[in-house]
Each structure stands twice: as structure tokens, then as C-alpha cells.
Amino acid sequence: MVSLDYVAVQTINALFYSSILFLVASGLSLIYGIMRILNLAHGAFYMVGAYLAYTVIILWASGSTLYFLVAPLVALAALAALGVGVERGLIRPLYGKPEELQLLATYALILVFDDLVKMLWGAEYKSFTVLAGGSLRIGRFTVPHYFVAVILVGFAVAGLLWLVFSKTMLGKQMRATAHNPEIAAALGVNTDRVFVAAFALGAALAGLAGAVAAPILTAYPGMGTEIIVLSFAVIVIGGMGSITGSLVGSLIVGFARTLMAATYPIMEIALIYIIMAAVLLVKPVGLFGREERERR
Template sequence: MDQLLPQLVNGLVLGLLLFLIAAGFSLIFGLMDVINLAHGSFLLFGGYVGLTVIRSTGNFWLAVAVVPLVTGAVGLAIEVTVLRRTYTRGHLIQVLLTLGLALIAADLMRWNWGAYVESVDAPAALAGLVDFGGVFQVPLYRLAIIGFGLLLAGAMWVVLERTRLGAIVRAGVQDREMVAALGIDIDKVVAGVFALGTALAGLSGLLAAPVTSLYPGLDFDFLILALVVVVVGGMGSLKGAFWGALLVGMTDVLGKAYFPEFSLFAIFLIMAIVLLVRPQGLFGTREAT
């Protein structure tokens, strides 16, 4: 038992980090039909930008403010200059484009930040352990991630379900042409969602850094998990991203603790079962075709 409880907390931590990544990824897919294979690259980029800010100023909170602005701005620039040209040319071209961008980004980041594993310290205010009645201890930082992730999930839910902007985004996921026909500038909405998704990816890279460290390859490690989350949870669904992320995060952490060699196989198994039983994902409405 004293082993299981901390692992459950760690599963929750990974699950909420995955949610932050998968939510943007899934909304971008739902709204734009774009599988952004560079989504993990934005995550690693955010982590590295944060690392640079922290090293030069020593201030974690400044990095929290700067990172989403930088990755969001880069995301917006890419959407406006390159990605937008491909919307009328089919899925394949878009996916290949983001694959090319991911390859370039991986190489440039290795160039600028090196190939070593870089660890990032949690901010001083969140350092230390929290003791749970002497049974087990959890780093305060991880509890803070859980709290922040839940808060953000709640905020996203409110924006999407309870505001006019959210209604436009949800309508865009359902039928983009119809929304445009109603006189809404859907291009701006799409660009905004892409910028927001990439900002969120960058922020989650920074928040993940004290837990996972930063290294070349982290981009695709997280991209794969985000892919699994949206396949399991259902594309374009916030609810799906949330429950899918928790399921995958828990499975990954518990799998690594109890069957270290086959942890990825446990995730594979979940994905296989979902594909066989419910191909549209647990909360998805569209068939995976």
C-alpha cells in the first residue's frame, strides 16, 4: 500500500500534464482537422525557453509568464504563414508539413540546447515534501501540478461550454463552413485556437520539466502519449481528452512501477481495446475514418 498511493499520485500528475497537451492537440484537430505532429515540439520548445529564462533570471514564475507567450506566438506565426496555405489541400499534406516542421524543430533545439538531459528545479515556494500522516510523502510541486491542471480543465470547460466564444469553437468543430456562413470570421477563430493550443503545449513543457527533465526525444515521447489519449478519449472532445489523459497517465505510471519492461504494452492494450470496442473513442462522436 505504501507503494501504491504515491504511484497513484504520480499517475494523476502525469495524467493532468497529458491533459494540458492533449486538450490543445484534440481541439486543433477537431476545429481544423489538422493532426499537428509538431505539437510535442512546442512542448519541448516551451520547456527549453523556460530553462533559458530560469537560468538567466532565476525566476520560475517569470518563465511561467513568458513561455506560453513565446510558444503561442511561434504557433500563430506558423499557422498564418505556412499551415493556412494547406487547409484546402487535404489532410495528408498538412500532416506531412507538420512532420517536416517537427524534424526541423528537433534538430534546431538539439543545436541550441544540446543533447544532454537538463533538469529544472521546482520553484522555491513549491519545493519540499508534503507528508501524508507519515504513510507516504509527495513533493509539493506535484500536488501543485494536480491543482493547476484541475483548475485549467475547469476553466477550459467553462470557456468552451458557457461562453459565446466557446460556442463558436464548438460549432466550428461540428461544421466549419456553416459557422463561416453565419458571418463569423472562422479563420481568426482557427488561428486563435492554434495559438492557444501551442501556448498550452509550451506551458505544459515548462511545468513538466521539474518532473521529467528536458532531453531531445521528450517531444515525441509526449506526442505519442497525446495521440493515444485522443484515440482513447475521442477526437475533438475536451471531456475525452480529460478522462483519456487520466487513464493513460495512470496506466503508464502503474505499468512502469509494476512491469517496467511492458509499460508501453499496457497502453497499447488499452488503445487496442478501445479501437475494437468503441472506434470513435470513449467520448468521441466521429468514427475514426
């Protein structure tokens, strides 16, 4: 008999995983929505964030609690800067280019980042499950406070993104640009600046995701190729370009995976792609996507 405690623990696990997915996928979706770029390198940003967290937490601070708070902020800032550089140097020439060239250029970035990470940090897995803050008791089970903190971060970011998009000038400019860049530009929006801002924000979110995930999921070369394809599933299910869609998509993927892992492990990953294919067939723009106009 499945106890209620067990269900509660699995729900927290699913929410933790959904939270990480949301942080990665919302940035991917934002970038696609505004710039129409399918950025495979987004997973590489996540990986770099994870390694930065390792450096901050283990090498600088040998596991002290405070650095669990500092590491995500360092990753956030570093990846925002990296995002600006990558957008300016490598992504800008790809606007309006055929999809296969966008995919390959950003795939090239994955190859480069995977090896740069090996060069700087070595090829072995970095695990540092030094968990700060103790844990929660649920019946026979214990859940680290850290899981709850990551879940809260996920929801907080979702709330902040909603505020940015609905209340700030930059958010309105982003929405206008996503809708129609030419008209937005004609109305005085500096779309170049919006593109950089969107890309940097997306990269920063991926870096944050890597930094908060690494203490649980470890850091390793290739972690980016794994998360990116799941993030594609998330944004396809939720609707490419929609933040609400990313949130719902992350929850669907997170819960589907946790449920299958606990009941029918052979379908743990497979179910995610079945849902992805089913959504594409029934409602290709995703659950929260809008019908696409031709944009090029």
C-alpha cells in the same frame, strides 16, 4: 504488502503524469476537432516550452521560487505567439489536403524544431530539479509540493477550458466551427480567426505543459516525439475533438502507465497502446467522441 501510503504516493505520481498529458493532449484534440489537422509538431511546442522554462528558471533567476511561477506564463505567451505564426505561415495551406501531407508537413516541423533547440540550447539534457516549496510527507514517503501544484494546474486548465467553451462567444464560435465550418461562416463566424485562436490556444497549452514538466522530466531534444505519440493515444482513447475525452484519456493513460511501472514494468508502455488499439476497434470515435460526418 502494499501500504496505503505507497498507493497514495503512486496516485499522486499518476495524477501528475496525467496532468501533463492532459495539457498537451487537450490542445492537440482542440486543433483536430476544429481544424481537422493532425499536428505532429504539437510535441515540438511542448519541447520549446520546456526549454523556455529552463532559460527563465536557471539562466535568468538561478532557481528562485518566483520564477517557477513566471516560467509557465512566459512559455504560455511565447507559444501562443509561435502558434499564430505557424498557423498563418505553414498550417493554413494544408486545410483540406490529404492526411499524409498534413502529417509530413508537421513532421518536417519536428525535425526543424529539434535542431533549432540543439542550436540554441545545446544537445545535452537540461535537468534542473531545483524544487521550490518543499514537500509533503506521506508516511515514509515525501512528495514535492510541486507535484500537487502541477495536478492543480491540470484541473484548473480543464475547468477554464470548459468555461471558455460553454460560456464565452469565442468558445461557442469554436464549437460551431468544429461542427460545420461552412455553416458557421454563413452565420457570420469569422472562421479564419477561430482557426488561428484554436491553434494558438493549443500551442500555448503545449508550451505550458513543457514548462511545468521540465523541472521533473528534464528538457531534451526528442522529448517532443515521445510525448506526441502518447498524446495521440490519449485523444484516440478519449475521442478526438473532445476536451472531456482528453481529460479521461489522460487519466487512463497516466494511471495505466503508473500501475504497470509499479507492478509489471515490461508492459509499462505497451498497455497504453493495447488500450488505444482496443478503443479504436470497439469504438473508433473514442470514449467521448461523436460520430463523424464527412467534412471534405
